[in-house]
Amino acid sequence: MPVISYIDAVTLALKEEMKRDERVFVLGEDVGVRGGVFRTTAGLHEEFGEDRVLDTPLTESAIAGVAIGAAAYGMRPVAEMQFADFIMPAFNQIVSEAAKIRYRSNGTFSAPLVIRAPYGGGVHGALYHSQSVEKLFTGVPGLKIVMPSTPYDVKGLLKAAIRDEDPVLFFEHKRCYRLIKGEVPVEDYTLPIGKADVKREGTDVTVISYGLTLHFALQAAEELDKEGISVHVLDLRTLVPLDKEAILEATAKTGKVLVIHEDNQTGGFGGEVASVIAEEAFFELDAPIKRLCGPDVPAMPYSPPLEKEFMLNKEKVTTAIRELAAF
Amino acid sequence: MSEKRHGQLGLSDEQALSMYRYMLLARKIDERMWLLNRAGKIPFVISCQGQEAIQVGSTFALDREKDWLCPYYRDLGMVLVFGQNAKDQMLSAFAKAEEPNSGGRQMPGHYGDHRYRILTGSSPVTTQVLHAVGIAYAGKLEQKDHVVLTSCGEGSSNQGDFHEACNFAGVHNLPVIFLVENNQYAISVPISKQVAGGDIYKRADGYGFPGIKVDGNDPLAVYEAMKTAVERARNGEGPTLIEAVSYRLVPHSSDDDDRSYRTRDEVDEAKKKDSLVSYREYLIAQGLLTDDVEERMNKEVAQEVDEATEYAEQAPYPETSETYTHVYAE
Amino acid sequence: MATDIKMPQLGESVTEGTIAKWLKQPGDPIAKYEPICEVATDKVNAEVPSTIDGTMTEIIAGEGETIEVGQLICRIAQAGEETAPVKEATSEEAPSAVQEDEKKDEPTMKNRYSPAVLRLSQENDIDLTQVDGTGAGGRITRKDILAVIEKGGTPTKTEASTPAPPSLKAEETIPKPVARTIESENGDEHIAVAGVRRTIAERMVQSKHEAPHAWMMVEADVTGLVELRNQHKSSFKQKEGVNLTFLPFFIKAVVDSIKEFPHLNSVWAGDQIILKKRINISIAVATEDALFVPVIHDADEKSILGLAKSVHQLAEKTRQGKLEIKDMQGGTFTVNNTGSFGSVASAPIINQPQAAILSFESIVKKPVVKDNMIAVRDMMNLCMSLDHRILDGLMAGRFLQRVKERLEAYQRDSSF
DSSP, X not given: OOXXXXXXXXXXXXXXXXXXXXXXXXXXXXXXXXXXXXXTTTTHHHHXXXXXXXXXXXXXXXXXXXXXXXXXXXXXXXXXXXXXXXXXXXXXXXXXXXXXXXXXXXXXXXXXXXXEEEEOOSSSOOTTSSOOOTHXXXXXXXXXXXOOOSHHHHHHHHHHHHHOSSOEEEEEETTHXXXXXXXXXXXXXXXXXXXXXXXEOOSSEEEEEOTHHHHHHHHHHHHHXXXXXXXXXXXXXXXXXXXXHHHHHHHHHHSOEEEEEEEXXXXXXXXXXXXXXXXXXXXGOSSOOEEEEEOSSSSOOSSHHHHHHHSOOHHXXXXXXXXXXXX | OOTTHHHHTTOOHHHHHHHHHHHHHHHHHHHHHXXXXXXXXXXXXXXOTTOHHHHHHHHTTSOTTTOEEEOOTTOHHHHHXXXXXXXXXXXXXXXXXXXXXXXXXXXXXXXXXXXXXBOOOOSSTTHHHHHHHHHHHHHHHHTOOOOEEEEEETTGGGSHHHHHHHHHHHHTTOXXXXXXXXXSEETTEEGGGTSTTSOSTTHHHHHTSOEEEEETTOHHHHHHHHHHHHHHHHTTOOOEEEEEEOOOOSOSBTTOOGGGTSOHHHHHHHHHTOHHHHHHXXXXXXXXXXXXXXXXXXXXXXXXXXXXXXXXXXXXXXXXXXXXXXXXXX | OOEEEEOOOOSTTOOEEEEEEESSOTTOEEOTTOEEEEEEOSSOEEEEEOSSSEXXXXXXXXXXXXXXXXXXEEEEEETTOOSSOOOXXXXXXXXXXXXXXXXXXXXXXXXXXXXXXXXXXXXXXXXXXXXXXXXXXXXXXXXXXXXXXXXXXXXXXXXXXXXXXXXXXXXXXXXXXXXXXXXXXXXXXXOOOOHHHHHHHHHHHHHHHHSOEEEEEXXXXXXXXXXXXXXXXXXXXXXXXXXXXXXXXXXXXXHHHHHHOGGGGEEEOSSOEEEOSSOOEEEOEEOSSOEEOOEETTGGGOOHHHHHHHHHXXXXXXXXXXXXXXXXXXXXXXXXXXXXXXXXXXXXXXXXXXXXXXXXXXXXXXXXXXXXXXXXEEEXXXXXXXXXXXXXXXXHHHHHHHHHXXXXXXXXXXXX
16 A cells, blocks of 8 residues: 555545536636646646646635535535635635535525635644644534544545535645655545544543644654553544434443643634533543644744744644653 | 607516515515514514515516526515515524425525525625635536626625625626625714715626616616616626615514614605505506506515415424534534 | 764654765765755655754764654764763653652542542442552552452441540531421422522511511501592503503602601611612512512502503513513612502511511401491401511501502592
8 A cells, every 4th residue: 555645635535526527617716727826736737637626716705606606506515625724714705505405495405515625733833824723613513624644544534525516625734744644545435524533542541632743642652651551542533413323332331531622722623522521421531631732822923933833743642641651 | 758668678567566566565565574573483583675666677688597696684675576485485584394495493584595596694794795706716617607686785885704705706706696686874973974986886897897776766777777788797707796776674583673864754755766656656557567466466465475374384393402403414 | 972863853743764876975064054855755855954063973874764853864073073962961861759648648539529529429338438549549440349349249338346536626516507308209390499499588588587577457448449540441451452450559658658768768788778769669570480570660650541551561570481681680768569469468578788668468358447437348468578677667657558548539520
């Protein structure tokens, strides 16, 4: 099985789906000739032509709105927001339109589109190239939200997202793009949207995370194993629909839960995970549910020491797990 | 109006009469809804009154078998021409289960009907113009030759989405017709405080496609402008912006009181130019709308509206379990 | 010592770069910002400039080699640099010894049990006092319990051998209000106290607890009123669409009398008594399972007809569960129509913070002495509870007397 990077898994999934289904097309800023500013659509323009790999004007609302129209008509558009930070101008189209089309038309119309957006920091991107925006959408029923952490999950979930009958926000952590590599089968496969994945079995502390921070948890688990602390790691992979069963199961493994995400704490998705556990697994709990998140500041600063302070890392995660293990 | 204008435009006598009938039906449905609202039977009305000529004139130039509509909340005349009927409207007004737009989920005026290629719409204005561009682009990918008509008010034409849509369609030369129904008021704010320069059609220049201004009280003028636009679109020549000027004869909605921002004199003056009056006179002058024909038409329309009201009022509401359906594909 | 040159981050998301070509070799002089090598990444190809003036001393990464961002690629000796190596500052601080001491001050967690520990101990009949905790502050962890269970769950309750030491802490001796233990028998139905029921319960307790209730009763002869009503009952219904009941007459009599005795229309506000200007009459409306007291605002501005309509409207709203907040607020005096369910005397609880509540009881035919003769008359009791902080018996009695007089003044042919 070939080992490829997270970003190559994105490109591969797009390419395979465009080959499989003529209705699939990608649109966004610089996705065509340039192949995307991160190179996620590299080679697609050459292979599928400019109509199916569409360079749009610099207009995020139009990227979403046009994709919604095409999807409602019957196409399978994959829209790219160049950075998740720039999804804001498209917020109305995503929240008022994509999320509600099926519901408001009593099921007679739908908007089966995918909106891909690179998110997250640690890349010297400063305030407007580093944000995690998932919490702005997790409370909007009608949307599905996928946030994979490994190349294998990227390919399987992006293909599933493109085939899904509903609008999917597919958030890719840009620090993972070239940092995370892994085995990815060459064959066609999809992974179910709405299923979490146990990335490591353990008995002392359960970590629930997704995206880049999931890797910090795995690294911390590796180190803590030497200290005799056994860490169970659950990768949510999909925030909506949420795999509650997997969360409850992972909670029951240890009774001590640490939820980690880069998005800031207040109103962040960790609160939802903690609520599920508090409501449905109270008698499994052996310690308060803990959250380790980005700080509650407007966004990530540019200056390296400030960025480092904002970002989570293996050390911060290790400390948090160690504290919870000692409780 | 000069004689046989409709004939010169390629409209048969029957079509010319049929246009009037749709305008009349739209007006009568609308008027009935106000009565029902004031009687406390339906919670909300948003009106087409004063814009029937634009809505009917424009859609008559489209192919009702393959073209698409992305209308806005006043376009009762359009959806009637495309296939919806009085019963559909009344079911929507009463928010009954059978209502075709949304199964009773949306307010009246939020059209959407897959049967007739009318895309579902929402309340935040102008989002639909981008969807129209998307449908046009999908047609280009699939090598279909459908044309998409999208409409909005002159207030909505100031939204960013309007600019983004015109620009996108212009860049990619897409078969979209942007119809701005300029009824001179966005709720209470008049055109002078809404549109810099006063003309919306001129903006088309900046997008590199034609902009046309027409008398929105004249269905034949609207038809003529649309016919040209449709031909252009169908031939791959790209979008057209049409600004059709009329007047909103009633308050913004059943929750609005227009006496606080415009004079009765102004409204009375506008009523003299009401398309239902002038187009009726034209048809009489053409000898098409004889007393007999008119009497029969009035009777039929009244009966349609009566029956629709009766039916809708008796029709069942959605089951409460419907609150939870169609969130995601089932 | 030469300066380490590291692989720069050439673009967001880039984590590594490949040395395409070295533009300088060891020994070459290098000016600041002069390119030293070409690097290729996924995103860009770029020349990497030197950050100092000096001489290339050593190339670490060969051409074609892929190097992680931040890793050493070459060394450059700074111009005029001394050869003596500068000792690098140690970046990692030694772990502080303070941490250990801090732990000693932690409060004991021995007797704090997590939900999981309690559940497991109960399910497996484990005496937690017999388990050693390995968690923070000696807390028994879930793992500790699981270990006990694994071993066969030995430490069990040994009540006989270890009686609980009766060493109560001071604060524990103060009795606390506890939920009463009521014996429940088979077939008893348990109804949770919630919502309106709970509100009623709390407000009644509060009123009885705070306001010293005094009570008085007068009897009124309402024969004339009964005749008047009988006379107009059906025509009123036909004309106005609502029933003509006695309640509007009661309210009218109360409102008119309040005007003479404004203290009855006041509220207790701790350090002062507030005489309310508006006369808003609360009326008690019962539903099957709850009691509501919606308010007729400005009742003094209404006629009998107006009051009848207000009563009807509020009763309807109550029954349909459509009362709004505004319907419930601002009451200044409560009228209670207890007669409607057959009561002949009652001791109502004051609707706080009002000053008084007046119950109108059943109208019953009774033999009474009138003009020294026995006559059969329609009689009714008026029962009033008053907040003795605000009102005394004298004023309350006079008020009640006026209400009585007003009701007795109605005759068969009175107009209203």
